[in-house]
Amino acid sequence: MRFATINLLMLVFALPFVAALLYWRERRKRKLLESFATPNLLNTLAKTKSVTLVLVKSTLFMAALLAAIFASARPQWGFEDRRLVSRGIDLLIAVDVSKSMLAEDYKPNRLARAKELLKNIIWSLKGDRVGIIAFAGDAAVICPLTTDYSMAHAALEGLDTSSVSAPGTDIGRAIDVAMGAFELAAQGDKVLVLLTDGEDHEGRAIEMAEKAAKAGIRIFAIGLGTTQGMPIPDEQHGGYKVDREGKVVTSKLDFSLLTRIAEITKGMAIKANPSGASDIIPILQEIEKMQQSQQQETVFRVYKERFQWFLGLALVLLVLEMFIFEMRTRREVHES
Numbered sequence: 001m002r003f004a005t006i007n008l009l010m011l012v013f014a015l016p017f018v019a020a021l022l023y024w025r026e027r028r029k030r031k032l033l034e035s036f037a038t039p040n041l042l043n044t045l046a047k048t049k050s051v052t053l054v055l056v057k058s059t060l061f062m063a064a065l066l067a068a069i070f071a072s073a074r075p076q077w078g079f080e081d082r083r084l085v086s087r088g089i090d091l092l093i094a095v096d097v098s099k100s101m102l103a104e105d106y107k108p109n110r111l112a113r114a115k116e117l118l119k120n121i122i123w124s125l126k127g128d129r130v131g132i133i134a135f136a137g138d139a140a141v142i143c144p145l146t147t148d149y150s151m152a153h154a155a156l157e158g159l160d161t162s163s164v165s166a167p168g169t170d171i172g173r174a175i176d177v178a179m180g181a182f183e184l185a186a187q188g189d190k191v192l193v194l195l196t197d198g199e200d201h202e203g204r205a206i207e208m209a210e211k212a213a214k215a216g217i218r219i220f221a222i223g224l225g226t227t228q229g230m231p232i233p234d235e236q237h238g239g240y241k242v243d244r245e246g247k248v249v250t251s252k253l254d255f256s257l258l259t260r261i262a263e264i265t266k267g268m269a270i271k272a273n274p275s276g277a278s279d280i281i282p283i284l285q286e287i288e289k290m291q292q293s294q295q296q297e298t299v300f301r302v303y304k305e306r307f308q309w310f311l312g313l314a315l316v317l318l319v320l321e322m323f324i325f326e327m328r329t330r331r332e333v334h335e336s
Helices: 006-036 039-048 051-072 110-124 149-157 171-185 205-214 255-264 278-294 307-322 330-335
Strands: 075-086 089-096 129-135 139-146 189-196 217-223 268-271 296-305
Touching: 006 051, 051 307, 075 307, 089 110, 089 139, 089 171, 089 278, 110 149, 110 189, 110 278, 129 149, 129 171, 139 149, 139 171, 171 189, 171 205, 171 217, 171 255, 189 255, 189 278, 205 217, 205 255, 217 255, 217 278, 255 268, 268 278
Parallel strands: 089 129, 089 189, 189 217, 217 268
Antiparallel strands: 075 296, 129 139
C-alpha cells in the first residue's frame, strides 16, 4: 500500500490532543453539574450514566477520525500500466494580413484563400500543438501554441486586414516573432507555415530565415498570388489603390523569395491553387513524416485509489457513535 498525499498522515499525531480534549470536556461537564446539582441528583445521574458507553462513543469517534485521516492521505494499492503516445510537433502558422492580401486573383481574395488552406492544415493535425501569427508591417501572436484546435480555428476566423495595424509587409518580423514564440513554449520539432504573397518591404526575410535555420525551425511557405499581379482593392474609397502618380498599384507573387526561405530552413515552398486542398498535400505529407519520426510512446503506472473504503468506514463509525446513548435505561439502573 502507498499514499498519494502521505504528508497528511502527520495528522495522526493530533489524535492524542483530540482525546485529551474529549476527556477535558467530560471533566468540565462533571464540574458544572457539581456546582449547581444536589448530592442526591448527582448520585442519580451517576447511576444513569454509563461510563462504558461514554468510552465506546469516544472510541468510535476517535476511530472515525483515524479512518478519515487515512482517507485524506489517499491510500492506493493495485495498479495498471497505461500508454501515452505523443507526437512532439509544434506548428506555428504565420498569415500575411497586409492590404495586398485583398487582391482578387483568388476568389474572393488571397486572404480568404489562405484561411481556407489553413483550416485544412489545422484539422489534419493529430495531437500536435498549433499557434497562429498575423503579420503585416509588424507581427503578433493571436493564438499561442495549443492542442485546442477549436480555439485555433476561432482565431483564424477572426483574421482580417485590421488584425495588425502597421502597414506594409515584413516577413522577417513574422519569422522573428515565431522564433520568440518557439523559444518560450516549444517542446518538439518546430515548424513555421508561412502564407503570403512574398512581397517583403523591409528586406530582412533572408537574414531572419538564416537565424531560424540555426534555431532548428523549418519553414514551409505557401505563395498566394500570380506573377502577373493583381490590383489591390481600396477598402476606404472604393476602386483600387493608386500610387502618387495615379497609377493603379498591382501586387505580384514573389515566389523566388519564398523558395529561398524554404531552402535555407530545409522546408518547402509551394504555390496555392485557386481552390481545393491538393496544393498543400506535399506539406501535409512532410509534416506527417515529422510526426512519425517524433512519435514517442510513454508507459506510465496508474495506482488505484482506495480512499473510498476508509471514508466509508469513517461514516459508518460516526453513524454508530450517534446512535449510542450514554444514559442507561431504568431497568439497567434498577438491575445494577
